[in-house]
Amino acid sequence: MDIAAWLLSLGLQQYEPAFRENDIEADTLPQLTADDLVALGVISIGHRRKLLAAIAALRATSDTAVTSTTRSLAAISGAATPLPDAERRQLTVMFVDAVGSTALAARLDPEDMREVIGTYHRCVAETVGRYGGFVAKYMGDGVLVYFGWPQADEADAERAVRAALATLEEVGQAAPAGERVTARIGIASGLAVVGDLLGAGAAQEQTVIGETPNLAARLQSLADPGCALIDAETRRRIGGLFEYRELGDFDLKGLPGPVRAWLVLGEALVESRFAAMHAASLSPLVGRDDELGLLLRRWQQAKD
Known part of the structure; x- marks a missing residue:
């Protein structure tokens, strides 16, 4: 120099x-x-x-x-780059799949199909990103999303379901060149190990190990076009915040026992978040008239 x-x-x-x-x-x-x-x-x-x-x-x-x-x-x-430590996490995993993409690819020019899939991927990523979802992997016309990693939140399951409803609506409006794309979604919650880096270069991904991602993938395959299915653990975590229809038990490949699934119909009209999350677990007080009277008198004194 x-x-x-x-x-x-x-x-x-x-x-x-x-x-x-x-x-x-x-x-x-x-x-x-x-x-x-x-x-x-x-x-x-x-x-x-x-x-x-x-x-x-x-x-x-x-x-x-x-x-x-x-x-x-x-x-x-050939020295290995230090990898971040994997973590045990309570995750909500979402699988999004584009319906009919094989038939679409057979009909469209490859460049037009590339534009359709690219628009679809961007739409899914932007939508789930607004709800705190982490896009872990694109798999052709499928998208794997984590809620609860790298940042955890007590409302991960709720945010995943809201993201699913928004994704189903917005994907149908985002396809270019007049081509309509419909998505279907599976959501499952549970314990997993997440954070290991697999692959190298452009193929590198943050992987999640456990039954949860497999269950989400199986639920996605059961869902009809334009629908989102959830498992029992996700249903428990989101309480009465949404309207559902129970679909019964399914024997799914690779899973040890029957899996109960629910179809998410939309958001529920609830008096409060607390009521929606705890309505099923609360029962009326019985034989507590004296205690309630004392509380009301103290409340009146505090207001005075």
Whole structure:
């Protein structure tokens, strides 16, 4: 690196003799501090600020180059990149599938089909993203989404169902060139291990291990076009926030026993979130007239 040319590019070529006389070279330049610049005769605060900013940029460029070189050497030597630790999580997993895509691909030009699938993928990603969903993988015309990872929330199951209803509505309106795309969705909740990186490069994905993703995939295959099915655990977590129709038990491939499924019809009209989540678990108080009277009197006193 030519120090004189570097100073000239900053419009500070008057300091070139001081840098030369003090043996400032390319390897020592990134190490200069504000005190060093004062010692070099840079009295102007503005000039010092300008030089420090340029030195910081050099330092950042140097760090990036070192990191890139380290990664390249690791790749050449076959050294493994440290992976993030996998975690046990309570997850809600959503599988979204485009119905009739095979027939559509047979009818459309490949470039037109690419536009249809691309629009469909973007629509799903944007919609679930609004509800906090994490798109883990695109699988042709399928999309795998996690709720509860990397960030967990007590309302993950509720957000997943809301995202499913929104996705079913918006996917049907998003297809280009007059082509209508219909989705179907399966949602399941439960314990899983998530966070392991599998594959490499563009094929790399954050995978989830456990029965939950398999159950979501099986429910998706049962769903009719334009419908979302949920499992018993998801149904328990979302209480009375939505309207459902119970579909009964199904023997699903790869799962140990019958699985009960519900069709989500839409959002329910509820008095309050608390009532929707706890209506089935609360019973009227019996034989507590004295206690209720005391509470009401204390409440009246507090208001007075």
